[in-house]
Each structure stands twice: as structure tokens, then as C-alpha cells.
Amino acid sequence: MAVNNVWVFAQGNNGTITSFTAELLTKARSLTDNVSAFVPGDGSALADALGKYGAKKVYSTGDLGGRLVGVAASNAMKSVIDGGDKPDLILFPQNYDGRDTIARLSVKLGVTVLTNSIDIAINGGDVVATTPIFGGNVLFATAFSGPGPHLASFRPKSFAAEESGGGAAQVVAVTVPDGGVTAAARVTAVHVEETSGPKLDEANIVVSGGRGLGESTNFAMVEELAKLLHGAPGASRAIVDAGWVPYSYQVGQTGKVVKPSVYIAAGISGATQHMVGMKGSKNIIAINKDKEAPIFAVADLGIVGDVHKVLPKLIEALKARG
Amino acid sequence: MKVMKIVVCVKQIPDPATPGSLDSSTNALKRDGKLILDDSDAYGVEMALQLATAAGGGEVSIVSMAPNNETSGMRTALAMGAVRGVLVSDPALGGSDALTTAKVLAAAINKVGMPDLVIAATESTDGYTGTVPEQIAEVLGLPSVTFAKKVKVEGGTLKIDRQTEAGYDEVECPLPALVSVTAGVVEPRYPSFKGIMDAKKKEIVTVTAADLGVTPVGWSGAGQKVSSVTQAEARKAGQVIEDDGEAFNKIVAFLETLKVI
Numbered sequence: 232m233a234v235n236n237v238w239v240f241a242q243g244n245n246g247t248i249t250s251f252t253a254e255l256l257t258k259a260r261s262l263t264d265n266v267s268a269f270v271p272g273d274g275s276a277l278a279d280a281l282g283k284y285g286a287k288k289v290y291s292t293g294d295l296g297g298r299l300v301g302v303a304a305s306n307a308m309k310s311v312i313d314g315g316d317k318p319d320l321i322l323f324p325q326n327y328d329g330r331d332t333i334a335r336l337s338v339k340l341g342v343t344v345l346t347n348s349i350d351i352a353i354n355g356g357d358v359v360a361t362t363p364i365f366g367g368n369v370l371f372a373t374a375f376s377g378p379g380p381h382l383a384s385f386r387p388k389s390f391a392a393e394e395s396g397g398g399a400a401q402v403v404a405v406t407v408p409d410g411g412v413t414a415a416a417r418v419t420a421v422h423v424e425e426t427s428g429p430k431l432d433e434a435n436i437v438v439s440g441g442r443g444l445g446e447s448t449n450f451a452m453v454e455e456l457a458k459l460l461h462g463a464p465g466a467s468r469a470i471v472d473a474g475w476v477p478y479s480y481q482v483g484q485t486g487k488v489v490k491p492s493v494y495i496a497a498g499i500s501g502a503t504q505h506m507v508g509m510k511g512s513k514n515i516i517a518i519n520k521d522k523e524a525p526i527f528a529v530a531d532l533g534i535v536g537d538v539h540k541v542l543p544k545l546i547e548a549l550k551a552r553g
Numbered sequence: 554m555k556v557m558k559i560v561v562c563v564k565q566i567p568d569p570a571t572p573g574s575l576d577s578s579t580n581a582l583k584r585d586g587k588l589i590l591d592d593s594d595a596y597g598v599e600m601a602l603q604l605a606t607a608a609g610g611g612e613v614s615i616v617s618m619a620p621n622n623e624t625s626g627m628r629t630a631l632a633m634g635a636v637r638g639v640l641v642s643d644p645a646l647g648g649s650d651a652l653t654t655a656k657v658l659a660a661a662i663n664k665v666g667m668p669d670l671v672i673a674a675t676e677s678t679d680g681y682t683g684t685v686p687e688q689i690a691e692v693l694g695l696p697s698v699t700f701a702k703k704v705k706v707e708g709g710t711l712k713i714d715r716q717t718e719a720g721y722d723e724v725e726c727p728l729p730a731l732v733s734v735t736a737g738v739v740e741p742r743y744p745s746f747k748g749i750m751d752a753k754k755k756e757i758v759t760v761t762a763a764d765l766g767v768t769p770v771g772w773s774g775a776g777q778k779v780s781s782v783t784q785a786e787a788r789k790a791g792q793v794i795e796d797d798g799e800a801f802n803k804i805v806a807f808l809e810t811l812k813v814i
Contacts, residue, residue, distance in 0.1 A: 529788045
């Protein structure tokens with residue numbers, strides 16, 4: 232099936248689009264010239280930024296007034312499609328609202344979803360998505376076999392964002408149909424968790440801690456080291472599940488995907504779930520007591536040792552440098 | 554007071570501690586050995602039991618889909634305190650996509666009887682498509698709140714802290730509804746000895762997809778086909794050294810060569 236019309240589920244605020252959105256628009260542009268953005272919110276404020284990455288058109292729902300994005304955006308997409316403006320392919324970010332929207336829309340359209348992908352290509356008549364499995368050791372290429380629109384979602388940082396130099400996207404206002412009982416949930420308060428220092432998924436250096444830290448208070452060492460290196464602290468799922476740190480710290484399959492210049496894993500054994508989220512780092516340093524720990528198989532520098540001894544010395548040495 | 558009815562969707566998966574493998578003829582994940590309750594689902598089962606208790610009385614049922622009549626993972630949920638289970642087991646289900654899985658589980662939930670609340674994990678540990686809970690909500694015509702990190706019910710209304718990119722949102726939603734819970738949302742209990750013994754006597758109804766009226770399923774119902782499977786380029790291990798008390802210097806030196814300090 233030819234791909235002549237691609238939509239990207241786009242997000243942003245204050246006139247700025249997310250890096251994730253820019254990545255997906257860049258990929259969409261490589262498939263066709265006819266790229267549109269779909270914004271579950273005020274798309275007109277993002278028209279310049281979206282155009283800069285190649286969107287010709289932006290569908291804008293306007294403010295959702297406390298409705299959850301998944302139901303509202305999928306209903307709005309469905310109504311545009313039913314109106315005859317039908318994309319061949321829609322690219323979604325693998326994040327909270329992207330996942331809700333692709334899921335609801337797949338049921339409304341009766342089509343399959345391919346998620347967690349890292350690439351998509353037109354191969355002869357097939358649209359083929361590539362998904363890593365088993366912690367990224369095996370790449371699965373899956374073709375859509377049913378009718379379109381094809382729905383695919385991607386992991387962050389799957390594509391390098393590049394500007395196209397395009398002008399502002401043309402804004403098309405879309406109304407959100409009444410979702411009835413399915414749209415009954417309402418956001419009553421929004422909480423932003425302020426973090427000092429760079430964001431985990433944008434930091435140049437990430438220092439992550441795991442179960443090997445022994446107890447929650449020892450996570451302070453991870454935070455101190457991250458701060459000294461102007462990086463961000465991260466965590467394995469084990470210590471997030473244990474309640475030591477908030478979920479927003481989690482690196483891995485069910486957390487954030489990071490690709491920093493340097494990733495330091497302290498007391499992390501390297502479960503598949505974790506590796507998926509950090510294997511793309513340029514340089515990996517691992518400290519772990521167990522020399523058989525899988526993390527050493529991907530580390531550029533592995534220290535078989537006790538994090539309680541190595542981390543304090545490393546922190547002192549870095550402090551001494553000023 | 555009305556008894557709160559909750560259905561938890563659970564998945565039985567191969568032990569994640571053992572390396573996964575693919576069936577060479579179909580390229581599907583091999584799921585023929587003993588299956589266990591997905592860790593991610595223990596949180597949903599625990600949440601359901603706690604909400605039932607908080608409601609002053611409730612009934613927690615579980616539904617699951619597996620191709621080989623496997624119930625050992627479901628027994629774990631029953632041992633924790635769920636009262637009954639419905640297993641959809643059918644060789645025809647092998648190769649089903651997420652949309653078909655959602656239709657099958659939605660039909661299984663209807664077989665149990667439409668509850669006040671459906672709970673699921675945000676994704677399974679083995680397949681992690683990550684869309685099934687929200688798809689089930691859409692099939693059942695329910696509102697949903699996904700990625701819940703705190704859940705309570707007050708006066709028939711769900712009050713949820715929903716994870717977001719920037720922090721969290723407080724969300725309110727009337728029942729009936731579907732909620733997907735993040736790992737760590739509650740501390741799952743360990744089944745007691747009595748719980749394990751009782752679980753053996755609890756009822757698990759096994760049905761086929763056809764019994765539930767869901768067709769087509771499996772490979773024929775999936776809107777996708779595997780086109781190739783390749784080994785990814787492996788990352789090479791570097792230098793591994795034993796800490797002699799001075800290994801921190803190696804890290805400092807490495808950071809220097811990378812020009813990050």
C-alpha cells in the first residue's frame with residue numbers, strides 16, 4: 232500500500248513542540264511530503280514549530296477542558312477520518328497519552344497497532360515496523376496486513392530530529408465529538424514535579440541506582456554524583472517498585488529511554504527490563520558486586536566492587552577537583 | 554451496602570528470569586512451559602483486594618487468556634484472595650494481536666458479569682504492547698484512567714493520581730470504569746498457606762474464544778504479520794576490573810578521556 236498521507240500525534244506547549252514530536256515529524260517526512268500533525272490541544276500555537284519540522288497541516292482540537300487526551304483525541308481523529316480525510320499511517324509517541332489514543336483509536340477503526348517500534352519503512356507494498364525484543368537482542372520486523380489507517384507507536388529517540396525549514400503549518404480546527412460515558416473522567420488538578428538539573432531523558436550524563444545500594448537512604452549518593460557531573464539521577468525498576476524513588480526516575484522498558492554520553496549504573500545487575508532503556512548510551516560505566524551481572528556485558532568500563540565503597544571515593548575525588 | 558465487584562485482568566507469562574525464545578515456525582513468543590503470574594499484575598490484584606475491603610465488602614474476580622489451559626499463575630491471584638477466575642484458553646488464540654486480545658478479555662469480563670471496576674497492569678512483562686487495558690475499556694464502552702499511581706473510591710467516584718510526563722494529574726471518574734495501575738502502586742501481599750490451600754478449591758471456568766463469540770482470533774484475526782527476525786548488533790563488553798580500593802580512579806580517568814569532567 233502506498234503511503235501518501237501521514238499524521239503525527241503531536242504534543243507541546245508555549246509554542247514549543249516536544250523533542251519526541253520533532254523526531255516523529257522528521258521520520259514522517261522521509262516517508263511522504265504530505266505530513267500533518269494532530270494536536271490534542273491548542274495546535275495553532277504550535278503551527279510555526281510544527282511547520283519547521285515539515286508538517287504542512289495541523290489538526291487542532293483546542294483546549295480539552297480537563298478531558299483525558301486518549302478518549303478525546305481518538306474521537307476527534309475518528310471524526311476527521313469519517314469525514315473523508317483519511318491518512319495511510321499515523322505515528323504516535325510511546326508515552327502516556329500517545330498510548331491511550333492509539334489504543335482507543337484502534338478499536339474505533341478496527342485495526343491493529345504496532346507499538347514500541349524503533350523504525351518504520353515502506354518495503355515493496357508493505358508498511359513494516361521494527362521492534363526490538365528480548366532486551367534489544369532481537370529485531371522483529373512486522374508488516375501491517377489489514378486495511379489502513381495503520382497505527383504505529385515509537386520509542387523516544389528512535390529518530391534524530393532535523394528541521395525541514397518549512398513555514399507555519401496550516402491550522403485546521405477539529406471539534407471533539409461527545410464521547411458519552413467513555414469520556415466521563417475529568418482532570419481536577421495538575422501537579423508538576425519540579426526537578427533541579429537536567430531532565431532524565433535529556434541529560435548528557437545519567438547516574439542510576441539499583442537494588443545493590445542496599446537501602447533507600449543510599450540513593451543520596453547517586454543523586455550527589457549526578458549533581459557533581461551536572462547529570463540526572465535515574466533508577467532501576469526494582470527500587471522504584473520498592474518505593475525508594477518516584478516512578479519518574481525509572482529507566483527501562485516500562486520507564487524512560489535514555490541515550491546520554493555517559494551512563495553510570497550503580498548497584499544495577501542489568502535485567503532485560505532495565506537494559507532496554509539504557510543500552511543506547513554512548514558510554515556505559517557499571518559498578519556491581521557480582522562479576523556475573525549482565526550489566527558488565529554492555530559496559531565500556533566495569534568495576535566489580537561494592538558501591539558503598541566505590542561511590543564515596545568517586546564522589547570525594549570529583550569534589551577534590553572542584 | 555452494595556458489594557463492590559471488581560475484575561482484574563491478569564497475564565500468565567514464562568518466568569522472566571529464564572531467557573525468552575521464539576517458536577521457529579511462527580516467530581511467536583514460546584509460551585509452552587510453566588507460566589507464572591506476571592509480577593506487574595500482582596499490583597492490580599492487591600489494589601482490587603484493598604479497594605474491596607475499603608468499600609466494606611467486595612468480590613474480586615480474575616480473567617486471563619492463555620493458549621494452553623495454564624492456571625498456575627491464576628492460582629497465585631486466587632491465593633492472594635480473588636474468589637474466582639475465567640480463563641479463555643484456546644489453541645486458536647496463538648498469534649492474536651492486542652486488539653483481538655482486548656476483545657477476548659472484554660468478552661470474558663462480560664461472562665463474569667459487568668463489574669463496577671476493571672483493573673489491569675499498564676503492560677505485560679513479556680509482550681508489552683501496552684495498549685490492551687485502554688482497548689478493553691473502549692470495547693466495553695467504559696471510561697478509563699490509565700497509569701494510576703494512587704487509587705481510591707469515594708461515594709462511587711474513582712479518585713486517581715495519574716502519572717504524566719511532568720508529574721501527575723488528579724483525575725475523577727464515575728464507576729463503572731477501567732483503571733490501569735503502575736508497578737509499585739501498592740505492596741502485593743504474599744499468599745498465606747491457607748490462601749494457597751483455599752485457592753485449589755476455587756473455581757476457574759475455562760472457555761474458548763468461540764464460546765465467547767469472538768472470531769476470528771489468532772494469526773487469522775491479527776492485522777499484522779511477521780516479516781523478518783534478525784539479531785541486533787550486540788554491544789561489546791569493555792574492560793572489567795576488580796575493585797582494589799582504587800578503582801574509582803579508573804572511573805575518573807575514563808570520564809576525563811570522555812571530556813565530561
